[in-house]
Amino acid sequence: MRYLPLTPADRSEMLAVIGASSIDALFADVPAAARLAGPVDLPPHQGELEVERAMGRLAARNRPAGSGPFFCGAGAYRHHVPASVDHLIQRSEFLTSYTPYQPEIAQGTLQALFEFQTQVAALTGLPVANASLYDGSTGCAEAVMMAARVTKRSKAVLSGGLHPHYAEACWTLAHTAGVATQRLAAAVDAEAAVIDAIDADTACVVVQTPNVFGTVTDVFAIAEAAHAAGALLVVVTTEAVSFGLLKSPGEMGADIAVAEGQSIGNQLTFGGPYVGLFACREALTRQMPGRLCGETVDAEGKRGFVLTLSTREQHIRREKATSNICTNSGLCALAFTIHMTLLGEAGLRQLAKINHARARLLRDALAAIPGVEVLTPRFFNEFAVRLPRSATAVVNALAADGIIAGVPVARLDPHAGMDDVLLVCATETTAHVDITDFAEALTQELAQ
Amino acid sequence: MTILAVGRPTRSDHDIASEARPETEGHGLVQDEPLTFELGGWDKTGVDLPEAELDASDLGDLVRAARIGLPGLSEPETLRHYVRLSQKNHAIDLAMYPLGSCTMKHNPRLNEKMARLPGFADIHPLQPQSTVQGALALMDELAHWLKTLTGMPAVALSPKAGAHGELCGLLTIRAALEARGDARRTVVAPVSAHGTNPATAAMAGYQVVEIAQTDDGRVDIADLAVKLGPDVAAVMVTNPNTCGLFERDVLEIARLTHAAGAFFYCDGANFNAIVGRVRPGDLGVDAMHINLHKTFSTPHGGGGPGAGPVVLSAALAPFAPAPWIVSGEDGLHLIERNEGEAAQAFGRLCAFHGQMGMYVRALTYMMSHGSDGLRQVAEDAVLAANYVKARLSGDLTAAFPDGPCMHEALFDDAWLEGTGISTLDVAKALIDEGFHPMTMYFPLVVHGAMLIEPTETEPKREIDRFCDALLRLAAAARAGDVARFKGAPFKAPLRRLDETAAARKPRLRWTA
Numbered sequence A: 001m002r003y004l005p006l007t008p009a010d011r012s013e014m015l016a017v018i019g020a021s022s023i024d025a026l027f028a029d030v031p032a033a034a035r036l037a038g039p040v041d042l043p044p045h046q047g048e049l050e051v052e053r054a055m056g057r058l059a060a061r062n063r064p065a066g067s068g069p070f071f072c073g074a075g076a077y078r079h080h081v082p083a084s085v086d087h088l089i090q091r092s093e094f095l096t097s098y099t100p101y102q103p104e105i106a107q108g109t110l111q112a113l114f115e116f117q118t119q120v121a122a123l124t125g126l127p128v129a130n131a132s133l134y135d136g137s138t139g140c141a142e143a144v145m146m147a148a149r150v151t152k153r154s155k156a157v158l159s160g161g162l163h164p165h166y167a168e169a170c171w172t173l174a175h176t177a178g179v180a181t182q183r184l185a186a187a188v189d190a191e192a193a194v195i196d197a198i199d200a201d202t203a204c205v206v207v208q209t210p211n212v213f214g215t216v217t218d219v220f221a222i223a224e225a226a227h228a229a230g231a232l233l234v235v236v237t238t239e240a241v242s243f244g245l246l247k248s249p250g251e252m253g254a255d256i257a258v259a260e261g262q263s264i265g266n267q268l269t270f271g272g273p274y275v276g277l278f279a280c281r282e283a284l285t286r287q288m289p290g291r292l293c294g295e296t297v298d299a300e301g302k303r304g305f306v307l308t309l310s311t312r313e314q315h316i317r318r319e320k321a322t323s324n325i326c327t328n329s330g331l332c333a334l335a336f337t338i339h340m341t342l343l344g345e346a347g348l349r350q351l352a353k354i355n356h357a358r359a360r361l362l363r364d365a366l367a368a369i370p371g372v373e374v375l376t377p378r379f380f381n382e383f384a385v386r387l388p389r390s391a392t393a394v395v396n397a398l399a400a401d402g403i404i405a406g407v408p409v410a411r412l413d414p415h416a417g418m419d420d421v422l423l424v425c426a427t428e429t430t431a432h433v434d435i436t437d438f439a440e441a442l443t444q445e446l447a448q
Numbered sequence B: 001m002t003i004l005a006v007g008r009p010t011r012s013d014h015d016i017a018s019e020a021r022p023e024t025e026g027h028g029l030v031q032d033e034p035l036t037f038e039l040g041g042w043d044k045t046g047v048d049l050p051e052a053e054l055d056a057s058d059l060g061d062l063v064r065a066a067r068i069g070l071p072g073l074s075e076p077e078t079l080r081h082y083v084r085l086s087q088k089n090h091a092i093d094l095a096m097y098p099l100g101s102c103t104m105k106h107n108p109r110l111n112e113k114m115a116r117l118p119g120f121a122d123i124h125p126l127q128p129q130s131t132v133q134g135a136l137a138l139m140d141e142l143a144h145w146l147k148t149l150t151g152m153p154a155v156a157l158s159p160k161a162g163a164h165g166e167l168c169g170l171l172t173i174r175a176a177l178e179a180r181g182d183a184r185r186t187v188v189a190p191v192s193a194h195g196t197n198p199a200t201a202a203m204a205g206y207q208v209v210e211i212a213q214t215d216d217g218r219v220d221i222a223d224l225a226v227k228l229g230p231d232v233a234a235v236m237v238t239n240p241n242t243c244g245l246f247e248r249d250v251l252e253i254a255r256l257t258h259a260a261g262a263f264f265y266c267d268g269a270n271f272n273a274i275v276g277r278v279r280p281g282d283l284g285v286d287a288m289h290i291n292l293h294k295t296f297s298t299p300h301g302g303g304g305p306g307a308g309p310v311v312l313s314a315a316l317a318p319f320a321p322a323p324w325i326v327s328g329e330d331g332l333h334l335i336e337r338n339e340g341e342a343a344q345a346f347g348r349l350c351a352f353h354g355q356m357g358m359y360v361r362a363l364t365y366m367m368s369h370g371s372d373g374l375r376q377v378a379e380d381a382v383l384a385a386n387y388v389k390a391r392l393s394g395d396l397t398a399a400f401p402d403g404p405c406m407h408e409a410l411f412d413d414a415w416l417e418g419t420g421i422s423t424l425d426v427a428k429a430l431i432d433e434g435f436h437p438m439t440m441y442f443p444l445v446v447h448g449a450m451l452i453e454p455t456e457t458e459p460k461r462e463i464d465r466f467c468d469a470l471l472r473l474a475a476a477a478r479a480g481d482v483a484r485f486k487g488a489p490f491k492a493p494l495r496r497l498d499e500t501a502a503a504r505k506p507r508l509r510w511t512a
Helices: A008-018 A048-060 A083-089 A107-124 A136-151 A164-176 A220-228 A240-244 A282-287 A314-320 A330-367 A391-400 A432-447 B057-062 B075-086 B109-115 B133-150 B162-179 B196-203 B221-227 B250-259 B268-273 B356-392 B423-432 B460-478 B482-486 B499-504
Strands: A155-158 A180-183 A202-208 A232-237 A256-260 A276-280 A292-297 A303-308 A382-386 A421-425 B009-011 B154-156 B186-190 B207-211 B232-238 B263-267 B287-289 B310-312 B324-328 B331-335 B409-412 B450-452
Touching: A008 B356, A008 B460, A048 B109, A048 B133, A048 B356, A083 A330, A083 B075, A107 A240, A107 A256, A107 A276, A107 A292, A107 A303, A107 A330, A107 B075, A136 A155, A136 A164, A136 A202, A136 A232, A136 A256, A136 A276, A136 A282, A155 A164, A164 A180, A164 B162, A202 A220, A220 A232, A232 A240, A240 A256, A240 A330, A276 A282, A292 B499, A303 B499, A314 B196, A330 A382, A330 A421, A330 A432, A330 B075, A391 A421, A391 A432, B109 B356, B133 B154, B133 B310, B133 B324, B133 B331, B133 B356, B162 B196, B162 B232, B162 B263, B162 B268, B162 B287, B162 B310, B186 B196, B196 B207, B196 B232, B207 B221, B221 B250, B232 B250, B250 B263, B263 B268, B268 B287, B268 B356, B356 B409, B356 B460, B423 B450, B423 B460, B423 B482, B460 B482
Parallel strands: A155 A180, A155 A202, A202 A232, A232 A256, B186 B207, B186 B232, B232 B263, B263 B287
Antiparallel strands: A256 A276, A292 A303, A382 A421, B154 B310, B287 B310, B324 B331, B409 B450
């Protein structure tokens, strides 16, 4: 077996040193009734070639986004990732290292995390960012719990523009801890209704911008209303490229910013692994979930980096920890950091502009189709359209023609009463011909 | 100076050892490297993008006017920066990484290659299910392997790491109890448990009660029986446990737990020790998470991502969170919502369907090993740990000397008594020997714990090198060579770092 270096001779020698008669003797503590006599009922080992063939056959039964016109967003976005990003994250020293618990021999990971935290702080416009969470949705749930701890209140107001999966992940974590989640009605411009839901029991208001329908909102007034009521404002962003064009959560008064970082450096990969970005005001630092990397010096006074403020974490605080998170998204965070370094501010701003411009071209093309109504008033790179029939049926029909037309709202939230609404997205990977092909196919489909 | 016939000097005539080290930035192959924020420019970029066809004037004052503060680097500068950083990391591919409880085994590169096939890497979680039948088949196949290896009838795939899996398991248990109108408020776990166990129980809304440990490092059954009241929802036990020992009385633990109306949660972090040889389903386990990044070789990546699928007993299966896969006439379907046949499920753990990239890697690994190879994995892992224990026990003090250990060997710091040297010092001195230290000060039940997990992918000569190094250090400690320990590491890219200073005045981002 190619991954197992011990030879039969090694095994005999080692058993002799141990003083054990056989391997079985080492398993003597296992109750006899639970010892399997032989291999379980699964296929035997295979060579690289055979495994590669089998996996290749499975992969071939999927339609990659890059194989034709493609317009899905809604929390996961197709962007171009430079070749050097994937090369660097596959370096053994990054790929095959553990959480940097021994900082003297983990400065590579730690310095990259310090750069990541600085980048996330800059993007979100808030001073403190952690070293990543699993993804945006779990980060959102953690933000709700953190707000409840900070304010000692037990209700979270969730905007109707929050991604339904995020709202559901919040409910899962919050309700077990006795924190209520008040989810407002889904609407393209849902943020307007948020302020009226804030009361004296509100720990936080969670708003997403651009929201799940693509709508971009200046949440400054919501921040003021939340703060006046003693509540925190959590701002969620699922498309990190939008930070290159739109006002940051911090500039608009957010206390906590949560984002999905997949768009920068990470592939779609059917939903994971992704990387959760999490930032907050300085005064809230010690209530944050997850790891933090901090600067220090070594015994000779040279600058170095370590994991710090770990008295918040499970391995020290156990049941009193701010979260149970241990393993996070280190390598995805590294991919984010490297891609962001390649982009720089100039590249990110340009990339964001291109995304916005492509989405406007898509909007113009779809708006010209009889029966199609564009619903989103102001957007970044995705928006909602109303079709004259079930969006799911249209998406399925177009998929048969090789066009992945977007995400029906009904797939995310069948109870929103929006069965005829489709979410569409364009990025720098969307070619003009993709847009014209889509518009043509949709025109024909709706004419039938 | 000696000169070769061709005129090239071959060696210095000076006594090299006596010469002072020059003041330089970095040494040898390890370069000092500033932060990108000290290297890059605000206008510099390493990507070439087309001009935007339109400006963003339609967004008015929603547009970000102020500078973001992100430096950019060209591609060669970016490569050099991160390659230089990488060379300051220890890695499995470099040398043994015997972090107990972490299972730092070899990460096969075929896994990486398969995860990057466009059919897996470039598919969107919400594109029509008819266009991702291969992905659903892969998830179904992974579920089949996990269920067969554990002897459990169901699995929830979506948890994103071990701790997330624990949360999934406890929330499933909570939902099952609530469904029978039997809300309970307590979870019991041994004092030796991973910190994630009590932290997860608290997150899931439970009080945590600790169970005592016996002198031979196992759950104290008598104490468990006392604490198993009608308010206990679950017993959380790691098996093999965090002392590296198999819980001999596991069947009795299960029996007592079930007799009290509670569920048996097994922390599967140490599944590597028994994979292919023991099925947790045969031990009476109701729920167990599996760290794909431990047992099934997906890379740790400097702290993640992982994946923590949870296998479940028949009693818990109806309460598992969506999504899962069912087979229909027109192919496979992903059940994404808690409705219809999933009406009892507890809810959603996260957006989308879990860690597909990790599923591909883990299944690739499983298929490579097969049922025979996986059994050999457990055997070699246990053999290697017992070999380490045997080789070191004369000089170090094994925490539980009697009987075999499983996949990791646990030592305490009794052998350091009177030397003035601590477990931390030994760990730092091991760095100078070229190894990553073992897990230190965990589990908490052993004083100055040193937990060594060699894994099955270490060649014997590497294990011997590691043991030789520790034996050298033991001799040095006995000889009173305290400076070798207290000053360590001497040969790492940096000397010992001041973690106290970092926490006292946190600097968590770069500022000009």
